[in-house]
Amino acid sequence: xxxxxxxxxxxxxxxxxxxxxxxxxxxxxxxxxxxxxxxxxxxxxxxxxxxxxxxxxxxxxxxxxxxxxxxxxxxxxxxxxxxxxxxxxxxxxxxxxxxxxxxxxxxxxxxxxxxxxxxxxx
Amino acid sequence: xxxxxxxxxxxxxxxxxxxxxxxxxxxxxxxxxxxxxxxxxxxxxxxxxxxxxxxxxxxxxxxxxxxxxxxxxxxxxxxxxxxxxxxxxxxxxxxxxxxxxxxxxxxxxxxxxxxxxxxxxxxxxxxxxxxxxxxxxxxxxxxxxxxxxxxxxxxxxxxxxxxxxxxxxxxxxxxxxxxxxxxxxxxxxxxxxxxxxxxxxxxxxxxxxxxxxxxxxxxxxxxxxxxxxxxxxxxxxxxxxxxxxxxxxxxxxxxxxxxxxxxxxxxxxxxxxxxxxxxxxxxxxxxxxxxxxxxxxxxxxxxxxxxxxxxxxxxxxxxxxxxxxxxxxxxxxxxxxxxxxxxxxxxxxxxxxxxxxxxxxxxxxxxxxxxxxxxxxxxxxxxxx
Numbered sequence: 001x002x003x004x005x006x007x008x009x010x011x012x013x014x015x016x017x018x019x020x021x022x023x024x025x026x027x028x029x030x031x032x033x034x035x036x037x038x039x040x041x042x043x044x045x046x047x048x049x050x051x052x053x054x055x056x057x058x059x060x061x062x063x064x065x066x067x068x069x070x071x072x073x074x075x076x077x078x079x080x081x082x083x084x085x086x087x088x089x090x091x092x093x094x095x096x097x098x099x100x101x102x103x104x105x106x107x108x109x110x111x112x113x114x115x116x117x118x119x120x121x122x
Numbered sequence: 123x124x125x126x127x128x129x130x131x132x133x134x135x136x137x138x139x140x141x142x143x144x145x146x147x148x149x150x151x152x153x154x155x156x157x158x159x160x161x162x163x164x165x166x167x168x169x170x171x172x173x174x175x176x177x178x179x180x181x182x183x184x185x186x187x188x189x190x191x192x193x194x195x196x197x198x199x200x201x202x203x204x205x206x207x208x209x210x211x212x213x214x215x216x217x218x219x220x221x222x223x224x225x226x227x228x229x230x231x232x233x234x235x236x237x238x239x240x241x242x243x244x245x246x247x248x249x250x251x252x253x254x255x256x257x258x259x260x261x262x263x264x265x266x267x268x269x270x271x272x273x274x275x276x277x278x279x280x281x282x283x284x285x286x287x288x289x290x291x292x293x294x295x296x297x298x299x300x301x302x303x304x305x306x307x308x309x310x311x312x313x314x315x316x317x318x319x320x321x322x323x324x325x326x327x328x329x330x331x332x333x334x335x336x337x338x339x340x341x342x343x344x345x346x347x348x349x350x351x352x353x354x355x356x357x358x359x360x361x362x363x364x365x366x367x368x369x370x371x372x373x374x375x376x377x378x379x380x381x382x383x384x385x386x387x388x389x390x391x392x393x394x395x396x397x398x399x400x401x402x403x404x405x406x407x408x409x410x411x412x413x414x415x416x417x418x419x420x421x422x423x424x425x426x427x428x429x430x431x432x433x434x435x436x437x438x439x440x441x442x443x444x445x446x447x448x449x450x451x452x453x454x455x456x457x458x459x460x461x462x463x464x465x466x467x468x469x470x471x472x473x474x475x476x477x478x479x480x481x482x483x484x485x486x487x488x489x490x491x492x493x494x495x496x497x498x499x500x501x502x503x504x505x506x507x
Binding site: 002007010011013016017027031032034035036037038053054055056057058059061062 | 424425426427428429432433436445454464465466469501502503504505
């Protein structure tokens with residue numbers, strides 16, 4: 001049911017864990033729906049220098065977390081905010097229909113982390 | 123990679139002996155059992171023989187055995203058939219909150235048709251209380267339907283006591299014995315069941331074949347209308363090969379129940395004890411003692427079940443989960459929620475169901491692999507710290 005890319009990012013997820021010097025952290029989802037994603041950002045001069053995640057969720061949730069963090073790494077905050085769930089799904093060669101919400105969650109987690117960073121800076 | 127199949131509650135492989143019994147009826151013996159001629163009579167004789175085999179398997183008389191398209195049809199027919207036949211007596215049905223969807227969804231539909239349904243909760247151990255059943259009975263109650271064994275957590279329900287209670291109140295008693303068949307001895311008289319559902323593929327028979335046992339004298343409407351098959355109660359040309367296969371599977375399953383149960387229980391306990399002693403934050407779901415020999419259902423806190431399943435699958439191990447993601451629905455297992463698990467633990471569940479073919483080596487392989495998989499997933503879980 002999953003593409004090879006999804007299985008690759010699920011089996012060998014990139015950017016897993018906490019970032020000790022993160023300056024933006026976003027958590028989305030809840031246990032009722034079965035997915036919780038936490039994204040850590042290290043932002044310097046408006047650029048995402050480093051990013052990591054922790055996810056409680058299914059294969060698609062872990063794979064989208066991995067891919068989304070890969071896609072925003074090294075990008076400016078403005079560019080990162082434009083990385084849509086559709087783009088994450090396309091990069092994974094698609095997701096089954098009932099898993100599309102996982103990609104939405106990944107997008108939301110990135111947005112929440114950027115929002116947190118901006119709040120911290122204000 | 124050697125594949126290890128520990129999802130026998132989902133389905134079991136067709137036994138070679140069953141396939142052999144079925145083959146002639148897929149090829150040479152193509153007759154319609156309703157035909158007068160000799161070709162038809164061959165089919166009729168085979169169906170009669172299968173009916174005897176099933177009757178022997180559950181302690182029934184052959185003329186109380188009706189062949190259906192599976193457990194779902196049997197459950198639908200039992201509930202709808204009894205409900206509509208007894209409308210003049212009442213409109214109340216008692217069932218449990220942990221039934222299989224084939225019963226639960228049928229009951230919910232009957233509610234839209236003017237019937238009232240009581241869904242009894244199971245205790246934290248996954249077992250219903252007899253007192254709860256008794257308290258739920260009213261003078262409008264026309265059916266009690268309680269499963270013999272739960273399909274997710276394997277807990278055995280007190281069906282013999284519920285059957286006696288129902289009999290005392292002259293209320294028909296149906297039990298969904300789909301998961302119990304082949305695992306524990308079924309006896310429709312000891313259980314005082316008036317209706318009982320079976321599914322062939324759960325005990326090495328063919329998929330798409332089921333049985334509804336209906337005790338003589340039980341008031342019942344047909345579900346399928348048409349020809350006069352199955353003594354005018356279940357229309358449709360008989361699936362002769364399927365019926366023959368189910369009969370053979372029932373006969374085989376009945377022969378070694380106690381012997382298999384002992385062996386499977388030992389391996390299952392080894393699996394449960396091995397997991398509980400090597401992995402922290404794990405809970406066994408459902409009563410430890412009163413459960414099907416082959417069932418181990420555990421919640422691995424902080425991990426989502428589908429992720430566990432995928433890692434096991436990558437290692438050649440087939441299991442199942444009550445997580446929403448694994449089931450394709452939005453909600454986690456209604457059974458686990460009903461026995462008091464929170465959503466997180468329900469999403470974290472894993473079900474292993476063994477068979478008589480399961481080996482100690484296979485269990486050891488699972489025990490060797492699982493801690494590493496759990497560690498890996500917990501390391502990336504925001505819930506574990």
